Amino acid sequence: MQKLGELKLPHFFNYPPYFTLQPVRETREKQIQLWKELILDYCRTQKIFVVGLEEDFALFSNPAIERSLNHEARVAFLSAIVSDGRAEWMDKGHRRCLILWHRIQDWADIILRFVKDNGLEDSVMTVEEIRSGIESRGTDIHGMDRTVLMRALKLLENKGKLAIFKGTSTDDEGVKFSV
Amino acid sequence: MAGNWLLPAETTTSGRPVLRPGEVEFSLQPSVDLVNEENPNFPTFKSGLLILTTYRLLWLPNPESTTSPSSSAAVSVPLAAVTHIFQSKRSIKGMFASPRVRFQVSVTPEGRVQERGSKSMVITLVLRGKSDPDSFLGKFWEAWRGKAWEGSVSGSVEGVEGPGSLGDGGGSSSSDTGLALKMPVVGVSGILRKEQEMWESTDKSLQDAFQDLNALMNKAKDMVMLAEKMRQKLLSGSNSQANVTNDEEMGSKEEMQDWLLSVGIVSPVTKESAGALYHQQLSRQLADFVKIPLEKAGGIMNLIDIYCLFNRARGTELISPDDLLRACSLWEKFNVPVMLKKFESGVMVIQNKSHSDEEVFSRIRSLVQKPDALQTGVSATDAARTLGIAPAMAKEHLLAAESKGFLCRDVSPDGFRFYVNIFQDIDPNDEYLVKEYGVYDAWIRATIASR
Secondary structure, eight states: OOEETTEEOOGGGGOGGGGSOOOSHHHHHHHHHHHHHHHHHHHHHHTOOEEETTSOOGGGEETTTTEEOOHHHHHHHHHHHHHTTSEEESSTTSOEEEEOSSOHHHHHHHHHHHHHHTTOTTOEEEHHHHHHSSTTTTSTTTTOOHHHHHHHHHHHHHTTSEEEEOOSSGGGOEEEEOO | OGGGSSEEEOBOTTSOBOOOTTOOEEEEEEEEEEEOSSOTTSOOEEEEEEEEESSEEEEEOOTTTOOSGGGGOEEEEEGGGEEEEOOOOOOHHHHHSOOEEEEEEEEOTTSOBOTTOSEEEEEEEEEOSSOOHHHHHHHHHHHHHHTHHHHHHTOOTHHHHOSSOOOOSGGGGGGOSSOSSOOOOOHHHHHHHHHHHHHHHHHHHHHHHHHOHHHHHHHHHHHHHHHHHHHHHHHHHHHHTTTTOOHHHHHHHHHHHHHHHTTOOSSOOOHHHHGGGHHHHHHHHHHHHHHHHHHHTTSEEEHHHHHHHHHHHHTTSOOOHHHHHHHHHGGGGSOOSEEEEEOTTSOEEEEETTOOHHHHHHHHHHHHTSHHHHHHOBOHHHHHHHHTSOHHHHHHHHHHHHHTTSEEEEEETTEEEEEEOOGGGSOTTOTTOOOTTSHHHHHHHHHHHHO
16 A cells, blocks of 8 residues: 555545546535545645645645646646635635545643643743644644644633733743633 | 228328328328218317328327327328319408318228229318418429329339339330340359449439439439348348358348338428428437337447437438427427437437346446456446447436446546445444445455555
């Protein structure tokens, strides 16, 4: 079985019609379903948060069978993920897509668990520390997209679990947990 | 019984009259009553289609109005039995009533229409349709005076051939008027001379025919006869000289026969003869015509192919593509065994109603599940080769199978190919699960085997 990074690719990744957007509705729905799962799985294993439609994205082509998705198909599959609430377009032109392989709510829960696991209930951390500090190493939080992180933190702030305070630059943004 | 005072007439399944050899349609009149005013006990034939041919007057019941099969019998009056046609009288009364045409026929003492009957009787035609009675009367006269049936009554084909006939029977030369002295046919030189004569006569009639269009029209009947004759000749030739002819000659002879066969619609429906009924009659004639080519082509044919065949068979009275389309779309209204089908791409075909897409579908099904096709898919050309049909048609069938969810497409720089649909076999909750003995499994086996 082929592998792409950490991800084991399913057999149908070598099925040429998988790379052509199918015109028949039922078949297309099934195809879109399979692509949604595969894109989310791939982003999760590779920790990819942003997919650019005009940039190289390893999953969208299969050199073994010399097939790759055209623009229309890429838009169709990403749009399907967007309408499931598992991704968001980052611009009006639909050229960049933010993939939420954990929903914002799930990210918030993961952060809370991380805080509890590390005994940080009442401490202060900078946002950068959360993303790339020693404590988060080995968790999904490590190296996570700043935009996604900020949105998860805002959600927690609204729930009163923490307070975000601004420094002089964006790098200075800090968080005071009060779990 | 009084009911059969007229002679019965045969019709085809699509409701066109069966014409005798050499019989040509002259004029068609819608909603005509056939009344026997002398003998009111005899049943009246109401509001049917009247067809004037060179041999007969045919009355066909109106297909929309007939309900019981017993009343749907077509009848005919041979022109040979007509003894007099009355000129229409112009009167004040006639201004308001439907135009009538009266003619006298000879009948048997019981009142049945018959040639050279001992008694006579007057039949009235009431023309209810919007038509010109005078022009019809003119044509009626013309047909009657033409006595075209006399050529056919004498029966044999030879009678029409004229001088310099192909003359394969000894008796035929006696009917030739021009050649009093004939060299006996002896030996190889005799055969050669006979061939030469045949050549010359064929050449002559061809030249005559092409001098101008009128001459061609006059010669049309002879041409059809000639074609038929040549076909017969080829047929008998290939049987008797089987030891001499090689395969190539046989092939070309068969081809020649096909060409000659396709020459012959003797009485094409024309706008002139059918008038307002043109498309309806054309539609019926077409339905009769397409049966044989359809059978040869496996029950389905491109509309364009039919157009070519049909016009070639019509010879000079060509129809426009628009007329053909209209004729085909009228089939829905008639009870004919063929239908017009339009594929989603816009390609139109004619097919037998009995022709089933299921059969084609199952052949495609077995084609795409062969190990090669599982790996590399099938193109329209591959399918055309396997199914024995045109690539454009094969593509339509593949697209139809795709829309049923059985095939998937693969569009790439390599071309447009179809694969068996394995999406249906994949579990959306577990992308790695492969069900045993499904098409997905078969596909994996085939692709792994190729690596």
